[in-house]
Amino acid sequence: MDARDFIKIGMSAERTLVVPTERTVGHFVPDMPMVYATPMMILEMEMASSDAIRAHLQPGWITVGTEVDIRHLGASLVGAVVRVTGKVTAVERRVIRFEVEAFEGERKIGDGRHARGLVNVEMFTKRLGAK
Template identity: 35%
Template sequence: MNMMNKYVDLEHVVEESGLASTMKSGSLAVLATPQLAAWMEEAACACLGQADDLGTTPEEQEAMTTVGVKLDLDHLKASPLGATIKVRATLIKVDGRKLEFWCEAWQGEDLIGQASHKRVMVDAEKFVNKTYGFKQ
């Protein structure tokens, strides 16, 4: 299966926990940029498919996860509490274990954010062990 240009749409409602004033990323009661970034990462993760989609065996896929390494986000318009936001992540490039996504966020017909997002496939156990300083 060709993963290129595979996409996932997720829908979220702006809740108090995701407001700039609540997250301390600003003082206004509008969608916080960190919340928008998290939704884009969530959509990118949801976009990933079966082991054969990424050129790995089922056994390798079981041990693998992805980690975000770069998110270049433009938050274009403010969204109020209660707004419904549709986030789309599209897988646009696979280079070995490197994955690149294009993400967009919409409130109705208005584009409120867009981002390029890079993730890398890693062996989950090795990654955690290295992070916490355990010898392998």
């Protein structure tokens, strides 16, 4: 399967969340501040990227995250409204590359690049079962 046949540069999606306690650094690491954790921001960036292309995938195919290069630029407190975007910037045969950003209001709190690999679920599951 060649992603270039159905994924186009510029496809994008956006996700919004209110930062819950469960997604803060302090929730995972005692004595750390109760601010939005970098891995949780990356999770939302990956999910927004996946959202941007999911409807265009053929039945039986998914994408999985394969690369992240992210900067977390500013802290956000519990209750902050965070908006995350993922936009396709390049499409290779089985790799889709994205520009990702996160904002609290107009303030950019994160940015970077992300890649997702195109995977056939049945073949992937068989390979995992062989391990």
